[in-house]
């Protein structure tokens with residue numbers, strides 16, 4: 001980021017005014033959106049223009065930052081990433097309680113309460129690094145992700161590098177994706193996927209296809225492919241079509257999908273909220289550009305963290321089915337936490 005761009009953001013932050021800085025996947029520029037006043041704007045019907053920030057729980061308000069000033073800065077991939085010290089937080093208490101939670105979910109899947117549920121946990125670290133420095137490292141490291149830093153004085157500060165798109169809408173053309181199934185990236189060109197991962201991703205695809213049935217014409221479903229997200233790989237299927245309803249109606253059926261909540265929705269949302277033992281807030285919500293010249297580009301808020309009072313809270317989760325092995329599910333969340341941890345200084 002150029003010095004002028006950085007100092008404009010630093011100034012906005014010092015005035016405690018809302019802003020977002022982000023780089024879309026593979027984009028050659030970084031955008032910054034500044035709101036001129038400290039107002040907390042709530043989405044009413046998705047006809048608003050701004051950068052939306054929505055929570056996991058769709059019953060809670062979604063916010064947007066008004067586009068009073070938009071700045072663009074070329075992405076300098078040559079920017080040196082910050083030197084980092086690996087942070088170890090393999091807390092055995094976290095592990096015991098997460099494994100218990102996964103076992104409880106497997107029991108429910110065996111009883112038929114639900115087919116798949118996405119469970120998660122949060123990890124808290126002391127963090128003295130400046131958020132803008134971390135963002136530069138994220139941008140440098142995760143070319144395929146939406147990398148962002150979001151701030152509102154009345155809500156807080158969040159950062160992430162997410163590989164998952166909620167939707168792209170241009171005019172009435174809609175594209176979305178089913179992203180699920182995880183394995184560590186080890187440099188092999190042809191990964192092999194287990195039955196559990198294939199099934200859990202297929203379930204997300206089927207759910208989205210059924211949800212969009214009433215919303216779009218000419219639904220097209222792509223072949224399923226493996227995509228890389230930093231140190232991980234996922235299975236991805238793209239879905240597209242022509243919207244015959246408005247954006248609000250499409251978002252309503254697409255958030256949350258079983259990539260972040262479960263199937264069926266009501267039972268799994270209840271299970272998540274009653275059993276995870278913490279509030280997800282904006283993790284597994286969504287964020288992005290809403291109605292920028294008839295175009296909306298929204299992403300699911302994964303591989304993210306929240307900054308508060310010198311601490312960073314990282315949020316990670318994974319899909320649980322009857323074929324889940326608790327120890328593997330724990331390890332998957334550890335692997336997912338590396339996306340953020342690898343850029344965090346001690």
Ligand SMILES: C=C(O[C@H]1C=CC=C(C(=O)O)[C@@H]1O)C(=O)O
Pocket residue numbers: 118120164179180181182234258259260302303315316317318319336
């Ligand atoms: C819930 C998360 O990931 C989702 C997206 C891709 C793969 C996932 C999985 O394999 O479980 C999750 O559905 C997370 O990163 O916290």
